[in-house]
Amino acid sequence: MELPKILDHTQIEEKWYSHWLDKKYFRSVPDEREPYTIVIPPPNVTGVLHMGHMLNNTIQDVLIRKARMQGKNACWVPGTDHASIATEAKVVNMLKEMGISKKDISREEYMKHAWEWKEKYGGIILKQLEKLGASCDWDRTRFTMEDDLSEAVIDVFIDLFNKGNIYRGVRMVNWDPKGLTAVSDEEVIHKEVNSKLYYVKYCIVDSPQSTVHSEAVDSGLSSVDYITVATTRPETILGDTAVCVHPNDERYKHLKGKFAVVPLINRVVPIIFDDYIDIEFGTGALKVTPAHDINDYNLGIKHHLEIIDILNDDGTLSEKAELYVGEDRFAVRKKIVVDLEEKGYLEKTEEIKNKVGYSERTDAVIEPKLSMQWFVKMEQLAKPALENVMNDNIKLIPDKFKNTYKYWMENVRDWCISRQLWWGHRIPAWYDGKGNYVVAKTEGEAIKIYTENFRGLWTVDSRLTQDEDVLDTWFSSWLWPIAVFDGFKYPDGKDINYYYPTNDLVTAPEILFFWVARMIIAGYEYRKEKPFSNVYLTGIVRDKKGKKMSKQLGNSPDPLDLIKKYSADGIRTGMLFSSPAGNDLLFDEKLCEQGRNFTNKIWNALRLLKGWEIDVEKKSNNEPAFLWFENKLEQLKENLEKSYSGYRMSETLIDLYKFIWDDFCSWYLEYVKPPFGEKIDLVSYNKTLVYFEELMKLLHPFMPFISEEIYHHLKERKEGDDICIAPYPKINSFDVRIIAEGEKIKEVISAIRDVRNKNGLSPKQTLKVFIHTNEISVYQKFANLIEKMANISAINFTSTEVENTSSVLVQTDKLFIETGIALDAESEKKKIVEEMDYYKGFISSVEKKLNNERFTQNAKPEIIENEQKKLADGKSKLKSLENSLAKL
């Protein structure tokens, strides 16, 4: 059968993927083999594949495919995350298009729509992963909001509550006025923006009963004592309950015991003294708004200040503000500045740069807000998680993230886990309307507990209502490695005992704390054991300008288009070519092109092989090539293993790429390739088949499709003999001397080709070459390869200089090449003299080193030996050059 010049990748991708599925190669059930387990970082159920997923999942697939070939029971668990906020946004949008407002429907109706949305659009991403070749056990696909996983979430909540690790409290939270929910600290992005700093005058009075004369205000406050405070948020003036200055600030010492009057609303507030104040900033006086700033809140607690919350949940001003009620905070900011100015309260305005928090999900400016929320106490829980990363029981790769991790875990703050949404796990807390509550799995249990805890309060008319809020999505994903193996439902189940702890986790450093740290915490809390042994942290995929690739920026190519264009193997290769662990990767489509070209190269190597006709009578004269190649192949395998064990995936792939392209295609195949019109001997043919097959096995984890396709073209295969489950090649010993000989022969061939090239001689013209060497036997061994590859007549050996030839040094040997072209004596001389100068310098530096007693005393013997060899070689080269010079 004639093989096409270019392989149709889409066709083989579909063919092999469905074949692998049919054969259930990705299916894993516990057995006597050693398990190798990865749980996928569950993508948002709303998600579509982006470049970050491509990178991440390619790495996981490489690891899992290799483990599978190595005979381990490889299990890659896929699934999706219910992603409260993201999904809620999608569903609300969908309802809007249907003309329905969330406010107008019940929670039950809303959830029905949400589930419908999920069934219809959710999980597309998993289908997309198949296109990439991901070898997940799809029978194990999980979803964080499915029944079993939800039950685990609720049970964990109740358990932590009962242990006293979950509490309810008024806390300053990051409020997202657009999403109408609290968000965690990690979901707040601080951006530097240009702001204005407003200097506002507050009148000073002696007692809380004092009032300010309106005429004093109108006259620009010239006749009354006042204090100026600086603020970037003038609208919060309406919630001020104190003015604070530093106790050591000479400017304000006289204000002890006095009061300030809040402009516009004339609220009289105390002047307090606290060393929290930065004397240098602004005027050294701070307006204190406990309800709307975390630092102010802390000051408020310390000095027992009144807390006035002037904002509604949607960011408009509340009744408490007295003025501008119902108007948006940013509109009010503009208005109040005008009003302050008009009334003479505004002293001046300055431009400053400051950091403002934005919601990661909605991009709204975050409002610090006092709110009743649920929290997880983190300090004690975090301890084993910190310890076991620091002692490398769990390894972070690369380990530079240990520092960051340590810092975060040592300064861990309590985790706000309630979210004001409907899509998610509803908090299992029940309230009686009188300020009492209980935590329980069901209403029935809640009533039971309630009647026990609050004896006498329960009457026939009593009702308990469940908390309206749901839990933070991470509160379910932190259980993922346990939950996917039903470790909560069946703590002693077969799956959890077999697969847990898992081996490798591959994820992005951005969620090291969000997710990875919390999984570790949950692992120690609920299994007394780490959830995984290694965490491979990928980089961020950026575009060529260094911008993070994202849908919002529109700078990310569609992965499926890329697959169509460059093949799944091509993309996988492209992603991995430039992505050492933990380093960002600047994505360039050219890399995918390079990957695709590589598949083409391999395909054409196959076409070459399949085009050969075999002559069973013919004897092989390629033994030296086999010997060199076999040793080099073993060395490659060793190097690959080294790179793998250090999780240097990029390096592994590049080594393989170079080996296949250069050593196999450019050298080995050219060595054994029969001259045009001739047949190949059986030994060479079979050896080549074996090498090719082995290389495809090594390549399979990276390029599953092309390797499987080639595997089946190389030989007739029995049913069930697929590369996907073929045994991964074992490393055998090798002789570095044989490899060195082969490499030298390559150098010799290149050197002759170079002379040919520089003299403009055609590759078709056979040249005559004389060689001066101490290793005649090596040349004799490889003679026919050299003659063939460099197109020269039989090699001549010489012990003297050869007249009228171009000479070139290869290691310590000297080649004299008859070019038939007269040499330019002057330029040759110049070249030789330059080279001699270099070697003279080289020799003297080595001699200096060897003559240094401290060196010979301190350096390891093999280093000294090597220096001596360097010296001898250098001298021999210099001598050779001197001879050349003398001849000219």
Add this chain to the structure above:
RNA sequence: GGGCGCAUAGCUCAUCUGGUUCAGAGCACCUGCCUUACAAGCAGGGGGUCCGCGGUUCGAACCCGUGUGCGCCCA
């Protein structure tokens, strides 16, 4: 403001415990080739004061200090 990290060829990155014959790849670039597997290719080539300065060492791209520039995290 606090913490972490980075700086090597035009670009993106290697150099794994300080020691191979002037630091290696890929891309890009230059020269010559449509040579019966592959132009998605072949054969060659040029290109580096390893950010500056100081130190430790027999020996530094690598260790220490310092300066400069850049990135990330936290407040």
